Amino acid sequence: MPTQPMESGRARPTIKAVAAVAGVSTAAVSQAFNNKGRLSEATRRRILDAAMDLGWSPSAPAAALRSARTRTLALVVRRPTDVLGADPHFSELITGIEGELAPRGYGLLLHLVTDVDEESTLYERLAAEGRVDGAVLTDARTDDPRPALLTRLGLPAVMLGAPDPDAAVPGVGLGHQGAGVGEVVDHLLGLGHRRIAYVAGPAELQHTRLRRRRFEDGLRAAGHRPFAVLHTDFSEGAAIAATEALLAAADPPTAIVYANDSMAVCGIGTAQRSGLRVPADVSVVGYDNLPIGRWLHPRLTTVDQQVQQVGAAAARLLLARCGEDAGDARLDGRPRLVARDSTGPAPH
Amino acid sequence: MPTQPMESGRARPTIKAVAAVAGVSTAAVSQAFNNKGRLSEATRRRILDAAMDLGWSPSAPAAALRSARTRTLALVVRRPTDVLGADPHFSELITGIEGELAPRGYGLLLHLVTDVDEESTLYERLAAEGRVDGAVLTDARTDDPRPALLTRLGLPAVMLGAPDPDAAVPGVGLGHQGAGVGEVVDHLLGLGHRRIAYVAGPAELQHTRLRRRRFEDGLRAAGHRPFAVLHTDFSEGAAIAATEALLAAADPPTAIVYANDSMAVCGIGTAQRSGLRVPADVSVVGYDNLPIGRWLHPRLTTVDQQVQQVGAAAARLLLARCGEDAGDARLDGRPRLVARDSTGPAPH
Numbered sequence: 001m002p003t004q005p006m007e008s009g010r011a012r013p014t015i016k017a018v019a020a021v022a023g024v025s026t027a028a029v030s031q032a033f034n035n036k037g038r039l040s041e042a043t044r045r046r047i048l049d050a051a052m053d054l055g056w057s058p059s060a061p062a063a064a065l066r067s068a069r070t071r072t073l074a075l076v077v078r079r080p081t082d083v084l085g086a087d088p089h090f091s092e093l094i095t096g097i098e099g100e101l102a103p104r105g106y107g108l109l110l111h112l113v114t115d116v117d118e119e120s121t122l123y124e125r126l127a128a129e130g131r132v133d134g135a136v137l138t139d140a141r142t143d144d145p146r147p148a149l150l151t152r153l154g155l156p157a158v159m160l161g162a163p164d165p166d167a168a169v170p171g172v173g174l175g176h177q178g179a180g181v182g183e184v185v186d187h188l189l190g191l192g193h194r195r196i197a198y199v200a201g202p203a204e205l206q207h208t209r210l211r212r213r214r215f216e217d218g219l220r221a222a223g224h225r226p227f228a229v230l231h232t233d234f235s236e237g238a239a240i241a242a243t244e245a246l247l248a249a250a251d252p253p254t255a256i257v258y259a260n261d262s263m264a265v266c267g268i269g270t271a272q273r274s275g276l277r278v279p280a281d282v283s284v285v286g287y288d289n290l291p292i293g294r295w296l297h298p299r300l301t302t303v304d305q306q307v308q309q310v311g312a313a314a315a316r317l318l319l320a321r322c323g324e325d326a327g328d329a330r331l332d333g334r335p336r337l338v339a340r341d342s343t344g345p346a347p348h
Numbered sequence: 349m350p351t352q353p354m355e356s357g358r359a360r361p362t363i364k365a366v367a368a369v370a371g372v373s374t375a376a377v378s379q380a381f382n383n384k385g386r387l388s389e390a391t392r393r394r395i396l397d398a399a400m401d402l403g404w405s406p407s408a409p410a411a412a413l414r415s416a417r418t419r420t421l422a423l424v425v426r427r428p429t430d431v432l433g434a435d436p437h438f439s440e441l442i443t444g445i446e447g448e449l450a451p452r453g454y455g456l457l458l459h460l461v462t463d464v465d466e467e468s469t470l471y472e473r474l475a476a477e478g479r480v481d482g483a484v485l486t487d488a489r490t491d492d493p494r495p496a497l498l499t500r501l502g503l504p505a506v507m508l509g510a511p512d513p514d515a516a517v518p519g520v521g522l523g524h525q526g527a528g529v530g531e532v533v534d535h536l537l538g539l540g541h542r543r544i545a546y547v548a549g550p551a552e553l554q555h556t557r558l559r560r561r562r563f564e565d566g567l568r569a570a571g572h573r574p575f576a577v578l579h580t581d582f583s584e585g586a587a588i589a590a591t592e593a594l595l596a597a598a599d600p601p602t603a604i605v606y607a608n609d610s611m612a613v614c615g616i617g618t619a620q621r622s623g624l625r626v627p628a629d630v631s632v633v634g635y636d637n638l639p640i641g642r643w644l645h646p647r648l649t650t651v652d653q654q655v656q657q658v659g660a661a662a663a664r665l666l667l668a669r670c671g672e673d674a675g676d677a678r679l680d681g682r683p684r685l686v687a688r689d690s691t692g693p694a695p696h
Contacts, residue, residue, distance in 0.1 A: 041671060045417070069393070070479065072457060091439040094458065102460040105470075107479075109420060109457050110442065112450040122453075131418065131455075131479075236639055265643045272645035291584055292640065295613045297620035323389060 022050040052128035073101065073318055074126055074135040076111045076119050079234075088290045089260060089307060093160075096311025097136065104324060116141070120149050127153035133322040136160065136314050137169065140206050156321035158314045161206060163331070172314040172329065177207065178214030180303035180335030181257075184285050185218030187301075187337055188255045192346035193283060197227040197253040199242045199263055201234055208259065211287075215257065227253040232263065239263035243270040247282070254282060254346045261286035261293050261302055268296065268342060279344030289338055298341035305335040370398040400476035421449065421666060422474055422483040424459045424467050427582075436638045437608060437655060441508075444659025445484065452672060464489070468497050475501035481670040484508065484662050485517065488554050504669035506662045509554060511679070520662040520677065525555065526562030528651035528683030529605075532633050533566030535649075535685055536603045540694035541631060545575040545601040547590045547611055549582050556607065559635075563605065575601040580611065587611035591618040595630070602630060602694045609634035609641050609650055616644065616690060627692030637686055646689035653683040 019026045024047060031039055032047035039047070075097065077090060097108055109132055113119045123146070126132050134156035137146055147169035150157040157169045164171030188196050198215050201208040208231070216226055228246060232238035239258065243266065246253055258264035264286030268278050276282050278298055286293060286302035293300030309331060317329035367374045372395060379387055380395035387395070423445065425438060445456055457480055461467045471494070474480050482504035485494055495517040498505040505517045512519030536544050546563050549556040556579070564574055576594060580586035587606065591614065594601055606612035612634030616626050624630050626646055634641060634650035641648030657679060665677035 041417070069389075069396075070477075072479065074455075088436055088439065091436065098458070098460045102462075105473075107422075107457045107459040109455045110446070111455040112446045114450075125453075129418075131420065236643065262640075262643075265640065269643045269645040269647075292610075292613065295584065295610075295617045296644070297617040299617075 017054055018047065018051045021054060022047040048129075052125065069322075070131060070133050071104070071106045072109050072132045073097070073106060073315070073322075074109045074111065074123075074132040075138070076113055076122060076135065078113055078116065078119060078139055088262065088292060089288055092288070092290060092307040093138075093311040096308035097315040099308070100312050100315035100319065100326065104319065104326075106319070116145065120145060123149055123153060123155065127155045134158075134318045136311075136318060140171070141204060142206065156318060158318045158321070160310060160314055162210075170317060172317055172331070173310055174305055174331055174334050176334040177210050180287065180305060180337060181211045181214040182218050183335075183337035184257055184303060185215060185222075187339060187343065188257075188283065188285070189219075189222050189224070191255075191283065191343060193255040194224055194346070195227040195251065195253040196224075196255045196257065197246045198229045199239060199246075199256060199258045199267065200229055200231050201259040203231050211259065232259070234260060234263065236262070236266050239266035240270050243267045244274075247271060247274055247276065252282070255285070255343070256282060257285045257287075259287055261288045261290040261300060264300055264302065264342075265292060265296065268298075268300070278342055281347055283343040283346070285343060293338075293340070296342075301340045301343040302338050303335050304338050306331070306333060309333070365402055366395065366399045369402060370395040397473075400473065417670075418479060418481050419452075419454045420457050420480045421445070421454060421663070421670075422457045422459065422471075422480040423486070424461055424470060424483065426461055426464065426467060426487055436610065436640060437636055440636070440638060440655040441486075441659040444656035445663040447656070448660050448663035448667065448674065452667065452674075454667070464493065468493060471497060471501060471503065475503045482506075482666045484659075484666060488519070489552060490554065504666060506666045506669070508658060508662055510558075518665060520665055520679070521658055522653055522679055522682050524682040525558050528635065528653060528685060529559045529562040530566050531683075531685035532605055532651060533563060533570075535687060535691065536605070536631065536633070537567075537570050537572070539603075539631065539691060541603040542572055542694070543575040543599065543601040544572075544603045544605065545594045546577045547587060547594075547604060547606045547615070548577055548579050549607040551579050559607065580607070582608060582611065584610070584614050587614035588618050591615045592622075595619060595622055595624065600630070603633070603691070604630060605633045605635075607635055609636045609638040609648060612648055612650065612690075613640060613644065616646075616648070626690055629695055631691040631694075633691060641686075641688070644690075649688045649691040650686050651683050652686050654679070654681055657681070 015026045015029050019029050028039060029047050032044045094108065101108055111122055113122060135150060137157055137159040140159050140161040151168045159169045159171045161173045162171050162177055163173050163175055198212065200212050212229060219226055230242040232242055246256060256267055258267055264284050268284050271278055271282050278284055286300050288307055289302045289304035293302050313329050313331045316326040319326035320329060363374045363377050367377050376387060377395050380392045442456060449456055459470055461470060483498060485505055485507040488507050488509040499516045507517045507519045509521045510519050510525055511521050511523055548560050560577060567574055578590040580590055594604060604615055606615055612632050616632050619626055619630050626632055634648050636655055637650045637652035641650050661677050661679045664674040667674035668677060
C-alpha cells in the first residue's frame with residue numbers, strides 16, 4: 001500500500017521520495033507543482049499521483065488550499081451506466097441532496113464506478129487532492145470497506161441505508177427497513193392473494209437480502225410460501241424476462257412484487273402486452289414511490305421510502321459534519337405502503 | 349465587477365488589497381489560507397471570496413495546484429429541483445456524459461441553480477477556485493451571457509443544443525433540430541388527425557420556440573392550424589392540467605404532442621383515467637425517447653433525440669478541449685420519429 005508511510009507514522013515524506021517513486025528528478029517534481037517546465041501531462045500526472053500516494057505536499061499554502069472548503073460533496077454510484085439512466089431512483093436521490101446543497105452554494109460531485117475497489121481508489125484521490133468536503137455512500141454491503149477507508153482519509157461521510165447514528169460513518173435512512181415489504185405482504189394477503197412472486201435486486205446488496213427475508217417471513221407467518229423469488233440487476237431487460245417467466249408458469253402468480261418502481265412499470269407493461277389486465281388478472285407492486293407511479297394508469301401501488309427526504313437528511317447530516325449549520329438531519333418516518341390501483345382482489 | 353483587476357491588466361493584486369476588501373488584517377488573510385488562527389468560517393469564507401474576486405493567490409504552489417487538472421467537469425442545471433427529480437431527461441444526459449467520464453476517471457460536478465445570474469456567479473467561483481477543468485452548458489437561450497463569461501474565465505465549455513462547431517463555446521447536438529417535430533406532424537396528418545394540440549415547455553427556451561415553430565409550420569404547410577399550443581414548466585402538474593384542459597374542450601383534439609416523454613406519460617395516464625383509450629380515442633406523442641416509453645402499454649410514440657449520445661459527444665468534445673484524447677465528438681444523426689403504439693388513426 002502506497003499509503004503505509006501515512007499510517008505507520010514515519011517521518012513526513014520528502015520531495016526526494018516523490019521523485020524516486022515517480023522516477024524523475026526533484027526539479028521535475030517542483031516543476032509539476034509549479035506547473036512550469038516541459039513535462040508531459042502523463043509525467044505530471046505520475047508525479048502528482050506519487051506525491052498524493054506518499055502524502056507529500058509542496059508547501060503550506062498548497063496544503064491549506066487543499067484543506068480549504070471545496071463546497072463539494074461526493075456521490076459515487078456503483079451501477080452500470082444504463083441502469084443509472086433507466087432508474088429514476090438516482091435522480092430522486094440527487095434531487096433530495098441537491099435540495100439541501102443548492103441553497104448553500106454546494107455542488108455534488110458525481111462519479112460512476114464499476115466496483116467497490118475502483119470506488120475506494122477514487123476516495124483516496126479525492127481526499128489527497130482535496131476535491132471534496134465529504135461523501136454520501138450508497139449501497140451498503142456486508143464487510144463494507146468504505147467506512148474504515150474514509151475514516152482513515154479523514155473524509156466526513158454518511159451511509160444511506162439503515163439508520164445508525166453511532167457508526168464511524170453514520171447511517172441515514174428510514175427505520176424499520178423491512179416494514180414496507182411487510183405491509184405489502186399483508187396488503188396482498190388481505191386481498192386474497194396466495195401465489196405471490198418477488199422480483200428482487202442483486203443478491204449482494206444488503207437491502208435486497210433484508211427485503212427478501214421480510215417478504216418470506218411475512219408469507220411464512222401467514223402459513224404461505226413465496227411463489228418464486230427472482231434476482232435481477234435492476235435492468236429493464238431483467239425485469240421483463242422475470243415477468244415473462246413468472247406469467248408463463250402453468251399456474252402463474254396472481255401478484256408480483258418488484259424491488260423498485262422502474263421494474264414494476266416494466267412488469268405492468270409486460271403483463272398488459274400479454275393480454276392480462278392489471279389488477280384484475282395480476283396485481284403489481286413497486287418500491288420507491290417515484291413520481292412515475294402516479295402518472296401511470298393504473299396508478300402504481302408501491303412503498304414510499306421517501307428517497308428525496310432520505311437524500312435531503314443525508315445531505316444535512318453530512319453538511320453538519322463538514323461544519324455547516326444544516327438543520328435537523330433526523331427522519332421521522334418509516335417505509336409505508338402506498339395502496340393505489342395496480343393491486344386488487346385475487347382472481348378466482 | 350470584482351474581476352476588473354484581472355481584465356484591465358493592472359499590477360497583480362496584493363494581500364493588502366485582499367485584507368482591505370475583506371475588512372481584516374493581512375495576518376488574517378494568511379491565516380485564512382494557512383487554515384490557522386481562530387477565524388470564523390464566515391470570516392474565512394469572506395477572505396477567500398475577496399482573494400478570489402481580486403484574483404489574488406497566496407503562492408505559486410497554490411496557484412499551480414489550482415491550475416492542475418481536476419479531472420472534474422461541471423454540469424449546471426437551471427431547473428426546479430422537483431422537475432429534476434421527475435424528468436428522466438437529466439439522468440439520461442448525465443448517463444451519456446458519465447459514460448465518457450467514468451472510464452477516464454473524471455467526475456461530473458452537478459450544481460442546481462435558480463437563474464442564469466446564479467449560474468454565472470457559480471462559474472466565476474469554480475474558475476477562481478480551480479474546481480473544474482470545463483463545463484457542459486444546457487438550455488441555450490437568446491442573448492446567452494455564458495459563452496462570453498466562460499471565454500473570459502478561460503474555462504473550456506460546450507453548449508448542448510444546435511450544433512455550432514465554430515462558436516466560442518461550440519454547440520453540440522443533433523442537426524435539423526426541428527426535424528423530429530416535423531416528422532411527428534406528418535405522421536399524425538397521415539393518420540388523418542386534424543385537431544392536433546401541442547403541450548410545450550417554457551417559452552424562454554430556444555428549443556421550445558424552435559419546436560413550436562416547426563409544429564406550427566408543419567401544420568400550416570398542410571393547410572391546417574394548431575388546435576392549441578399550451579406552455580408548461582415541464583412539471584407533472586402542468587402536464588396533467590394542460591391535458592385535462594384540452595380534453596375538456598367541446599370538440600377536443602384527437603392527438604396531443606408533448607415536449608417531453610415525462611409529460612406524455614402524464615398525458616396518457618390522464619386520458620386513460622378520464623375513460624379515453626389511447627390511441628383509439630386520442631393519440632399521444634412524446635419527445636426524448638426515454639426508456640420509460642418502451643415500458644408502458646401502449647408503448648409511447650416519441651422523437652429520438654439521442655439524449656445519451658448527445659451527452660456523450662458533448663463530453664468527448666469537452667474532454668478534447670481539456671487536453672484529453674477523447675475520440676470523435678461528431679454526431680451523425682438527427683431527431684427521428686419513433687412510431688410506436690400510442691398513435692393510431694384519427695377517430696371518426
